[in-house]
Amino acid sequence: MSDTTIKPQTFEQDPFAAAFPETREFWAAAENGQLLLNTCDDCKRPHWYPRALCPLCGSTRLRWLPASGRGTLYAFSTARKATPAYTLAYVKLDEGPTLxxxxxxxxxxxxxxxMPVAVQFQRAQEGRMMPFFRPASAG
Ligand SMILES: [Zn+2]
Structure with a gap:
Protein backbone atom coordinates (compact mmCIF):
# COMPACT_ATOMS: atom_id res chain seq x y z
CA MET A 1 0.00 0.00 0.00
CA SER A 2 1.35 3.41 -0.93
CA ASP A 3 0.64 6.94 0.19
CA THR A 4 -0.84 7.74 -3.19
CA THR A 5 -4.13 6.26 -1.97
CA ILE A 6 -6.94 8.78 -2.25
CA LYS A 7 -7.43 10.49 1.08
CA PRO A 8 -10.68 12.37 1.26
CA GLN A 9 -10.95 14.29 4.51
CA THR A 10 -14.40 12.93 5.04
CA PHE A 11 -13.31 9.46 6.03
CA GLU A 12 -9.81 10.38 7.22
CA GLN A 13 -11.51 12.32 10.02
CA ASP A 14 -13.72 9.38 10.87
CA PRO A 15 -12.61 7.65 14.11
CA PHE A 16 -13.76 4.26 12.82
CA ALA A 17 -11.65 4.39 9.67
CA ALA A 18 -8.72 5.67 11.74
CA ALA A 19 -9.08 2.86 14.29
CA PHE A 20 -8.96 0.14 11.62
CA PRO A 21 -6.12 1.07 9.25
CA GLU A 22 -6.56 -2.26 7.41
CA THR A 23 -9.86 -0.90 6.09
CA ARG A 24 -8.37 2.32 4.69
CA GLU A 25 -8.25 1.10 1.09
CA PHE A 26 -11.87 -0.06 1.34
CA TRP A 27 -13.11 3.40 2.39
CA ALA A 28 -10.95 5.14 -0.21
CA ALA A 29 -12.53 3.01 -2.96
CA ALA A 30 -15.97 3.60 -1.46
CA GLU A 31 -15.47 7.31 -2.05
CA ASN A 32 -15.34 6.44 -5.74
CA GLY A 33 -18.36 4.17 -5.61
CA GLN A 34 -16.26 1.02 -5.85
CA LEU A 35 -16.99 -1.96 -3.61
CA LEU A 36 -13.84 -3.89 -2.69
CA LEU A 37 -13.66 -7.34 -1.17
CA ASN A 38 -10.78 -8.68 0.86
CA THR A 39 -9.65 -11.80 -0.97
CA CYS A 40 -7.17 -14.30 0.46
CA ASP A 41 -4.05 -15.16 -1.55
CA ASP A 42 -3.75 -18.52 0.25
CA CYS A 43 -7.26 -20.01 0.21
CA LYS A 44 -8.39 -17.80 -2.71
CA ARG A 45 -11.70 -17.01 -1.04
CA PRO A 46 -13.21 -13.54 -0.53
CA HIS A 47 -14.64 -12.56 2.83
CA TRP A 48 -16.60 -9.82 4.53
CA TYR A 49 -16.06 -7.68 6.61
CA PRO A 50 -12.62 -6.17 5.98
CA ARG A 51 -10.04 -7.33 8.52
CA ALA A 52 -6.35 -8.07 8.92
CA LEU A 53 -6.58 -11.91 8.93
CA CYS A 54 -8.46 -14.24 6.62
CA PRO A 55 -11.32 -15.62 8.77
CA LEU A 56 -11.38 -18.79 6.66
CA CYS A 57 -7.74 -19.87 6.97
CA GLY A 58 -5.93 -17.33 9.16
CA SER A 59 -3.67 -16.04 6.40
CA THR A 60 -2.42 -12.45 6.44
CA ARG A 61 -1.89 -12.53 2.67
CA LEU A 62 -4.97 -10.56 1.73
CA ARG A 63 -5.58 -8.39 -1.27
CA TRP A 64 -8.35 -6.05 -2.30
CA LEU A 65 -10.25 -7.03 -5.41
CA PRO A 66 -13.13 -5.10 -6.97
CA ALA A 67 -16.50 -6.76 -6.37
CA SER A 68 -19.33 -6.72 -8.89
CA GLY A 69 -21.52 -4.81 -6.44
CA ARG A 70 -24.32 -7.23 -7.23
CA GLY A 71 -25.99 -9.78 -5.04
CA THR A 72 -29.31 -11.12 -3.80
CA LEU A 73 -31.49 -10.18 -0.87
CA TYR A 74 -30.98 -12.89 1.73
CA ALA A 75 -33.07 -11.51 4.61
CA PHE A 76 -34.49 -8.16 5.63
CA SER A 77 -36.42 -6.36 8.35
CA THR A 78 -38.00 -2.91 8.13
CA ALA A 79 -38.00 -0.58 11.12
CA ARG A 80 -41.34 1.07 10.36
CA LYS A 81 -41.50 3.13 13.53
CA ALA A 82 -38.14 4.75 12.92
CA THR A 83 -38.08 8.22 11.34
CA PRO A 84 -37.42 7.81 8.56
CA ALA A 85 -38.26 4.11 8.33
CA TYR A 86 -35.34 2.01 7.13
CA THR A 87 -34.77 -1.56 6.06
CA LEU A 88 -31.92 -3.55 7.50
CA ALA A 89 -30.87 -6.50 5.35
CA TYR A 90 -28.43 -9.26 4.69
CA VAL A 91 -27.24 -9.30 1.11
CA LYS A 92 -25.40 -12.28 -0.34
CA LEU A 93 -22.86 -10.93 -2.82
CA ASP A 94 -22.39 -12.69 -6.15
CA GLU A 95 -18.79 -13.34 -5.00
CA GLY A 96 -20.07 -15.35 -2.00
CA PRO A 97 -19.78 -13.33 1.21
CA THR A 98 -22.89 -12.05 2.99
CA LEU A 99 -22.95 -8.55 4.42
CA MET A 115 -34.41 -10.59 -5.48
CA PRO A 116 -31.36 -9.12 -7.23
CA VAL A 117 -29.83 -6.03 -5.62
CA ALA A 118 -26.99 -3.70 -6.53
CA VAL A 119 -24.69 -1.61 -4.37
CA GLN A 120 -25.42 2.08 -3.96
CA PHE A 121 -23.01 4.06 -1.82
CA GLN A 122 -24.45 6.74 0.43
CA ARG A 123 -22.64 8.99 2.85
CA ALA A 124 -23.29 8.18 6.49
CA GLN A 125 -23.38 10.85 9.19
CA GLU A 126 -19.85 9.93 10.29
CA GLY A 127 -18.54 10.84 6.84
CA ARG A 128 -17.96 7.39 5.40
CA MET A 129 -19.52 6.32 2.12
CA MET A 130 -21.45 3.21 3.18
CA PRO A 131 -22.32 0.33 0.85
CA PHE A 132 -26.11 0.20 0.81
CA PHE A 133 -28.13 -1.77 -1.73
CA ARG A 134 -31.13 -1.10 -3.95
CA PRO A 135 -33.26 -3.45 -6.04
CA ALA A 136 -31.62 -4.25 -9.38
CA SER A 137 -33.31 -5.29 -12.56
CA ALA A 138 -32.67 -8.95 -13.22
CA GLY A 139 -30.14 -9.79 -15.89
ZN1 LIG B 1 -7.74 -17.64 3.48
Whole structure:
Protein backbone atom coordinates (compact mmCIF):
# COMPACT_ATOMS: atom_id res chain seq x y z
CA MET A 1 0.00 0.00 0.00
CA SER A 2 1.35 3.41 -0.93
CA ASP A 3 0.64 6.94 0.19
CA THR A 4 -0.84 7.74 -3.19
CA THR A 5 -4.13 6.26 -1.97
CA ILE A 6 -6.94 8.78 -2.25
CA LYS A 7 -7.43 10.49 1.08
CA PRO A 8 -10.68 12.37 1.26
CA GLN A 9 -10.95 14.29 4.51
CA THR A 10 -14.40 12.93 5.04
CA PHE A 11 -13.31 9.46 6.03
CA GLU A 12 -9.81 10.38 7.22
CA GLN A 13 -11.51 12.32 10.02
CA ASP A 14 -13.72 9.38 10.87
CA PRO A 15 -12.61 7.65 14.11
CA PHE A 16 -13.76 4.26 12.82
CA ALA A 17 -11.65 4.39 9.67
CA ALA A 18 -8.72 5.67 11.74
CA ALA A 19 -9.08 2.86 14.29
CA PHE A 20 -8.96 0.14 11.62
CA PRO A 21 -6.12 1.07 9.25
CA GLU A 22 -6.56 -2.26 7.41
CA THR A 23 -9.86 -0.90 6.09
CA ARG A 24 -8.37 2.32 4.69
CA GLU A 25 -8.25 1.10 1.09
CA PHE A 26 -11.87 -0.06 1.34
CA TRP A 27 -13.11 3.40 2.39
CA ALA A 28 -10.95 5.14 -0.21
CA ALA A 29 -12.53 3.01 -2.96
CA ALA A 30 -15.97 3.60 -1.46
CA GLU A 31 -15.47 7.31 -2.05
CA ASN A 32 -15.34 6.44 -5.74
CA GLY A 33 -18.36 4.17 -5.61
CA GLN A 34 -16.26 1.02 -5.85
CA LEU A 35 -16.99 -1.96 -3.61
CA LEU A 36 -13.84 -3.89 -2.69
CA LEU A 37 -13.66 -7.34 -1.17
CA ASN A 38 -10.78 -8.68 0.86
CA THR A 39 -9.65 -11.80 -0.97
CA CYS A 40 -7.17 -14.30 0.46
CA ASP A 41 -4.05 -15.16 -1.55
CA ASP A 42 -3.75 -18.52 0.25
CA CYS A 43 -7.26 -20.01 0.21
CA LYS A 44 -8.39 -17.80 -2.71
CA ARG A 45 -11.70 -17.01 -1.04
CA PRO A 46 -13.21 -13.54 -0.53
CA HIS A 47 -14.64 -12.56 2.83
CA TRP A 48 -16.60 -9.82 4.53
CA TYR A 49 -16.06 -7.68 6.61
CA PRO A 50 -12.62 -6.17 5.98
CA ARG A 51 -10.04 -7.33 8.52
CA ALA A 52 -6.35 -8.07 8.92
CA LEU A 53 -6.58 -11.91 8.93
CA CYS A 54 -8.46 -14.24 6.62
CA PRO A 55 -11.32 -15.62 8.77
CA LEU A 56 -11.38 -18.79 6.66
CA CYS A 57 -7.74 -19.87 6.97
CA GLY A 58 -5.93 -17.33 9.16
CA SER A 59 -3.67 -16.04 6.40
CA THR A 60 -2.42 -12.45 6.44
CA ARG A 61 -1.89 -12.53 2.67
CA LEU A 62 -4.97 -10.56 1.73
CA ARG A 63 -5.58 -8.39 -1.27
CA TRP A 64 -8.35 -6.05 -2.30
CA LEU A 65 -10.25 -7.03 -5.41
CA PRO A 66 -13.13 -5.10 -6.97
CA ALA A 67 -16.50 -6.76 -6.37
CA SER A 68 -19.33 -6.72 -8.89
CA GLY A 69 -21.52 -4.81 -6.44
CA ARG A 70 -24.32 -7.23 -7.23
CA GLY A 71 -25.99 -9.78 -5.04
CA THR A 72 -29.31 -11.12 -3.80
CA LEU A 73 -31.49 -10.18 -0.87
CA TYR A 74 -30.98 -12.89 1.73
CA ALA A 75 -33.07 -11.51 4.61
CA PHE A 76 -34.49 -8.16 5.63
CA SER A 77 -36.42 -6.36 8.35
CA THR A 78 -38.00 -2.91 8.13
CA ALA A 79 -38.00 -0.58 11.12
CA ARG A 80 -41.34 1.07 10.36
CA LYS A 81 -41.50 3.13 13.53
CA ALA A 82 -38.14 4.75 12.92
CA THR A 83 -38.08 8.22 11.34
CA PRO A 84 -37.42 7.81 8.56
CA ALA A 85 -38.26 4.11 8.33
CA TYR A 86 -35.34 2.01 7.13
CA THR A 87 -34.77 -1.56 6.06
CA LEU A 88 -31.92 -3.55 7.50
CA ALA A 89 -30.87 -6.50 5.35
CA TYR A 90 -28.43 -9.26 4.69
CA VAL A 91 -27.24 -9.30 1.11
CA LYS A 92 -25.40 -12.28 -0.34
CA LEU A 93 -22.86 -10.93 -2.82
CA ASP A 94 -22.39 -12.69 -6.15
CA GLU A 95 -18.79 -13.34 -5.00
CA GLY A 96 -20.07 -15.35 -2.00
CA PRO A 97 -19.78 -13.33 1.21
CA THR A 98 -22.89 -12.05 2.99
CA LEU A 99 -22.95 -8.55 4.42
CA UNK A 100 -25.29 -6.61 6.66
CA UNK A 101 -26.53 -3.43 5.02
CA UNK A 102 -29.50 -1.16 4.44
CA UNK A 103 -31.85 -1.35 1.48
CA UNK A 104 -32.50 2.03 -0.13
CA UNK A 105 -34.72 3.32 -2.94
CA UNK A 106 -37.42 0.70 -2.34
CA UNK A 107 -40.66 0.36 -0.42
CA UNK A 108 -40.68 -2.52 2.06
CA UNK A 109 -43.67 -4.02 0.20
CA UNK A 110 -41.63 -4.31 -3.00
CA UNK A 111 -38.88 -6.39 -1.39
CA UNK A 112 -38.66 -10.14 -1.83
CA UNK A 113 -36.16 -12.66 -0.53
CA UNK A 114 -33.85 -13.70 -3.36
CA MET A 115 -34.41 -10.59 -5.48
CA PRO A 116 -31.36 -9.12 -7.23
CA VAL A 117 -29.83 -6.03 -5.62
CA ALA A 118 -26.99 -3.70 -6.53
CA VAL A 119 -24.69 -1.61 -4.37
CA GLN A 120 -25.42 2.08 -3.96
CA PHE A 121 -23.01 4.06 -1.82
CA GLN A 122 -24.45 6.74 0.43
CA ARG A 123 -22.64 8.99 2.85
CA ALA A 124 -23.29 8.18 6.49
CA GLN A 125 -23.38 10.85 9.19
CA GLU A 126 -19.85 9.93 10.29
CA GLY A 127 -18.54 10.84 6.84
CA ARG A 128 -17.96 7.39 5.40
CA MET A 129 -19.52 6.32 2.12
CA MET A 130 -21.45 3.21 3.18
CA PRO A 131 -22.32 0.33 0.85
CA PHE A 132 -26.11 0.20 0.81
CA PHE A 133 -28.13 -1.77 -1.73
CA ARG A 134 -31.13 -1.10 -3.95
CA PRO A 135 -33.26 -3.45 -6.04
CA ALA A 136 -31.62 -4.25 -9.38
CA SER A 137 -33.31 -5.29 -12.56
CA ALA A 138 -32.67 -8.95 -13.22
CA GLY A 139 -30.14 -9.79 -15.89
ZN1 LIG B 1 -7.74 -17.64 3.48
Missing amino acids: MTNIVDATPESLKIG
